[in-house]
Amino acid sequence: MDSKIATIQDVARVAGVSTATVSRTISKPDVVAKATREAVLSAVAETGYRVNTTASNLRRQRTGTVLVLLPNIANPFFSQILAGLASVLTPAEYSMLIADTQTGPDADQRLTHYLTSGQADGLVVLDGTLSPETLSGPLVPPAVLVCEWMGSTLPSVRVENARGAALAVNHLADLGHRKIGHVTGPPGNVLTETRRDGFCRALADRGLPVHDDWILEGDFTMDSGAAAARAWCHLEDRPTALFLSSDEMAIGCMGALQSRGIRVPEDVSIVGFDNIEIAQHLSPGLTTIRQPRTDIGVRAAEILMDMIASKTKDGQSEIITVHLIPRGSTGPAPE
Amino acid sequence: MDSKIATIQDVARVAGVSTATVSRTISKPDVVAKATREAVLSAVAETGYRVNTTASNLRRQRTGTVLVLLPNIANPFFSQILAGLASVLTPAEYSMLIADTQTGPDADQRLTHYLTSGQADGLVVLDGTLSPETLSGPLVPPAVLVCEWMGSTLPSVRVENARGAALAVNHLADLGHRKIGHVTGPPGNVLTETRRDGFCRALADRGLPVHDDWILEGDFTMDSGAAAARAWCHLEDRPTALFLSSDEMAIGCMGALQSRGIRVPEDVSIVGFDNIEIAQHLSPGLTTIRQPRTDIGVRAAEILMDMIASKTKDGQSEIITVHLIPRGSTGPAPE
DNA sequence: GGCTGCCATGTAAACGATTTCATCGTCGCC
DNA sequence: GGCGACGATGAAATCGTTTACATGGCAGCC
Numbered sequence: 215m216d217s218k219i220a221t222i223q224d225v226a227r228v229a230g231v232s233t234a235t236v237s238r239t240i241s242k243p244d245v246v247a248k249a250t251r252e253a254v255l256s257a258v259a260e261t262g263y264r265v266n267t268t269a270s271n272l273r274r275q276r277t278g279t280v281l282v283l284l285p286n287i288a289n290p291f292f293s294q295i296l297a298g299l300a301s302v303l304t305p306a307e308y309s310m311l312i313a314d315t316q317t318g319p320d321a322d323q324r325l326t327h328y329l330t331s332g333q334a335d336g337l338v339v340l341d342g343t344l345s346p347e348t349l350s351g352p353l354v355p356p357a358v359l360v361c362e363w364m365g366s367t368l369p370s371v372r373v374e375n376a377r378g379a380a381l382a383v384n385h386l387a388d389l390g391h392r393k394i395g396h397v398t399g400p401p402g403n404v405l406t407e408t409r410r411d412g413f414c415r416a417l418a419d420r421g422l423p424v425h426d427d428w429i430l431e432g433d434f435t436m437d438s439g440a441a442a443a444r445a446w447c448h449l450e451d452r453p454t455a456l457f458l459s460s461d462e463m464a465i466g467c468m469g470a471l472q473s474r475g476i477r478v479p480e481d482v483s484i485v486g487f488d489n490i491e492i493a494q495h496l497s498p499g500l501t502t503i504r505q506p507r508t509d510i511g512v513r514a515a516e517i518l519m520d521m522i523a524s525k526t527k528d529g530q531s532e533i534i535t536v537h538l539i540p541r542g543s544t545g546p547a548p549e
Numbered sequence: 550m551d552s553k554i555a556t557i558q559d560v561a562r563v564a565g566v567s568t569a570t571v572s573r574t575i576s577k578p579d580v581v582a583k584a585t586r587e588a589v590l591s592a593v594a595e596t597g598y599r600v601n602t603t604a605s606n607l608r609r610q611r612t613g614t615v616l617v618l619l620p621n622i623a624n625p626f627f628s629q630i631l632a633g634l635a636s637v638l639t640p641a642e643y644s645m646l647i648a649d650t651q652t653g654p655d656a657d658q659r660l661t662h663y664l665t666s667g668q669a670d671g672l673v674v675l676d677g678t679l680s681p682e683t684l685s686g687p688l689v690p691p692a693v694l695v696c697e698w699m700g701s702t703l704p705s706v707r708v709e710n711a712r713g714a715a716l717a718v719n720h721l722a723d724l725g726h727r728k729i730g731h732v733t734g735p736p737g738n739v740l741t742e743t744r745r746d747g748f749c750r751a752l753a754d755r756g757l758p759v760h761d762d763w764i765l766e767g768d769f770t771m772d773s774g775a776a777a778a779r780a781w782c783h784l785e786d787r788p789t790a791l792f793l794s795s796d797e798m799a800i801g802c803m804g805a806l807q808s809r810g811i812r813v814p815e816d817v818s819i820v821g822f823d824n825i826e827i828a829q830h831l832s833p834g835l836t837t838i839r840q841p842r843t844d845i846g847v848r849a850a851e852i853l854m855d856m857i858a859s860k861t862k863d864g865q866s867e868i869i870t871v872h873l874i875p876r877g878s879t880g881p882a883p884e
Numbered sequence: 885g886g887c888t889g890c891c892a893t894g895t896a897a898a899c900g901a902t903t904t905c906a907t908c909g910t911c912g913c914c
Numbered sequence: 915g916g917c918g919a920c921g922a923t924g925a926a927a928t929c930g931t932t933t934a935c936a937t938g939g940c941a942g943c944c
Contacts, residue, residue, distance in 0.1 A: 219667055219688070222932095223930080231893075231894085233894090234895080235892085245891090245892080265930085267667075267668055268606045268607045269607050269929070271899095272607050272932095273930080273933085275899070277602070279644065287635065288625060288826070289628075293627075293628045296623075297649065310646070330597075333644075465831075469832045470830070473834075491771060492800060495771045495801045496800075498808070499808070556901085557901060568901080569903075570922085570923060570924075572901070573923090581922070601900050604901040605901050607902095607930070608902045
C-alpha cells in the first residue's frame with residue numbers, strides 16, 4: 215500500500231549503505247565493490263526505486279530539456295526531423311520541448327523569454343527566420359541551426375540548398391526546357407534566399423534567361439503553391455517548367471493545375487524540394503530534391519549533445535548531401 | 550560579467566526582503582504589501598531573475614511534463630493534434646515529452662518504464678494499440694485517451710468513428726453505389742475496429758451487401774493504401790467505391806490507381822478519413838470525413854490539466870463531431 | 885612494525901525554490 | 915489603555931539527488 219515512490223534514502227536503508235553509495239552504484243557502478251553493488255541493486259529491485267529526474271537535474275545543474283524551435287509543427291517535413299532528433303535525445307535522457315515560433319504576434323518576445331529562462335540545456339533551431347542576434351545572447355544555451363546558416367557562426371546542419379536548386383534546373387534544362395520559373399519560400403527566410411540564388415545562378419550557367427515575372431513568391435504552404443498555379447495561368451508568357459522551393463507548394467500547385475485541366479508534365483513540368491513521403495504517391499509522382507530528414511535530425515542532435523557534454527557553444531558543422539529524385543511530374547519541354 | 554543566472558536569494562538581497570517574500574510576490578502577489586511587492590518586482594527586473602523551473606518542480610512535487618504517446622510522429626494527422634496540445638500545455642507551464650511507441654521491439658517495456666518512472670504528471674495517449682492494463686497501474690499518472698476507448702474507463706476524447714464510417718457509406722450509397730469496399734487500419738487498433746463496424750452496420754442499414762473480399766487490410770500508411778489499390782485491381786468482382794480508414798491510405802490508393810490509368814471518380818470513388826490538409830489540394834480533391842484535429846488536442850489537454858489540478862485519475866470524456874467533406878474523388882456509380 | 889597510499893564508503897553540504905510556522909507590528913474595540 | 919486579531923514578513927525545513935571531502939581499513943614496502 216505504499217503508493218509513495220521509493221527514494222534513494224529508502225534504497226540506502228534497505229541495502230544498509232549510505233545514499234552516496236546508492237547514487238554511485240547507479241551512475242558509476244565500477245567504483246563500488248562488487249558485493250555492495252549487488253546488495254544495492256537488489257535493494258533497488260525490491261523497492262522499485264527510480265531516480266527522480268527533477269532532483270537529479272537540479273543537483274547537476276541541468277534541465278534535461280532541449281528546446282526545439284520550429285515554425286510549424288504540423289508540417290510533415292519538420293515532424294520527420296523531430297523523429298530523428300528524438301531518436302538521439304531520448305536515449306540520452308533529454309526530452310524535447312517543442313515551441314511553435316509562429317503562434318501569435320508576441321512570438322519574438324515569448325521566444326527570448328524561453329531562450330533566456332534557463333529552461334533548456336540546448337537549442338535546435340528549425341526556423342529560418344530567426345535573427346542570429348536573438349540566438350547569441352550570453353544566456354542562450356548551446357544551439358544548433360538546422361537547414362540554414364544566415365552568416366552566423368553557430369554550428370549548423372545544413373543542406374546543399376543551392377546545389378539542390380541547381381540539380382532541379384539542370385534536370386529541366388536537360389529535358390529541353392528553356393523557360394523555367396520558380397516559386398520561392400517566404401521572404402527573409404534563408405532557405406528561400408539560397409534556393410532562389412542557386413536557381414538563378416544555375417540558369418545563368420546554362421545560358422538560360424532569368425525572367426523576373428517567372429519568379430513567384432510563396433511561403434512553403436500548399437495554399438501558396440495553389441496560388442502560384444493561378445498566377446502562372448495569368449502569365450502572358452508561361453514558363454514550361456516550375457521549380458518550387460518545397461514539396462508542399464509543389465503539391466498545391468500541381469493539384470491546382472490539374473483541376474484546371476492543365477496536364478503535368480505534358481503542359482508544364484514540376485519539381486519540388488524535400489521529397490516528403492507523399493511525393494511518390496501522387497499521380498504523376500513528384501520529381502523533387504531529396505533531403506534525408508531523419509538523418510538531419512540525428513546529426514543535429516548528436517552535435518548538440520557533444521556541445522552540451524563539452525560545455526561549449528562552438529560545435530562542428532555538417533553539410534548534408536541532396537539528390538534529385540526524378541519522377542513523373544517532369545517531362546520533355548512541349549514544342 | 551555575472552554570467553551566472555540570478556537566484557531568488559539574489560533578488561531577496563537586492564530587495565532587502567526574505568526569499569519567502571520574493572516567492573510569494575511571484576506566485577501570489579496579493580498577499581504581499583504593495584510597497585514590498587514593488588520593491589521585489591524592481592529587484593527582479595534589475596537582476597533579470599527567472600524562476601528555476603527545476604527547483605520549483607522539485608519542491609512542488611511535480612515534473613512539469615506531460616508524456617504524449619503516439620505511434621508515429623511523422624504522421625501529419627498526429628502533428629496537428631500535437632499543435633492543439635501544445636497550445637494549451639505551454640501556457641500552463643507544461644512541456645510535452647513525446648514518445649514514439651513504435652520504435653523497437655522492446656517498446657512495451659520501455660513504455661512501462663516511462664509510465665512508472667514518475668517522469669510525467671500526465672499522459673496523453675494517441676496510440677490505439679496500447680493495452681488498458683498498461684495504462685492503469687497505480688504508478689501511472691492521470692491519462693487521457695485520444696480517439697479511442699477500448700472499453701476502458703479512462704477519460705477520453707473520442708471521435709464519432711462509427712458515425713463517420715456511416716457518413717461515408719451513406720454518401721456513396723446516395724450516389725448509387727451498391728458495391729462498396731473498405732480498407733481498414735492495422736488489426737487490433739481501436740480505430741480500425743470501430744470504423745469497420747460502423748462501415749458494416751451502415752451497409753446493412755442500407756440493405757447493401759457486406760462482402761468479405763471487399764474488406765482489405767491496411768495499416769494507415771500511404772504504402773498500404775497503394776497496396777490496397779493493387780489488391781483491388783486483382784479482384785474479380787470489383788467494388789465501385791472504396792472507403793479507406795485514413796486519408797493517408799486514400800492518397801496512396803488514389804495515386805496508385807491513377808498511375809494505372811484508372812480514373813477517380815469515374816471508375817471508382819474514394820472516401821478517406823481525417824481531412825488532412827493535402828486532401829483538398831489533390832486532383833481530384835479527396836472526399837473525406839473531417840475530424841477537427843486541433844480541437845481534439847486542445848480538449849484533451851484541457852481535460853488533463855483539470856485532472857492534474859484536482860489530483861484525480863477520473864475526468865470527463867468528450868465526443869467530437871465529425872463531418873463529411875464531399876470533394877471530387879466521389880461521383881455517381883458507373884453503369 | 886610502522887609508514888604510505890589507495891580503495892571503498894560515509895557525512896554532509898549543496899542545488900534553488902516553496903511553504904509551514906513563528907514573530908512582530910498595528911489596528912480596532914471595549 | 916489593554917487585549918485580541920489579523921496582516922505582513924522572516925527563519926528554517928524540505929523536496930531527492932549528487933559530490934567534495936573525510937574517514938577507516940588494508941595491502942605493500944622498507
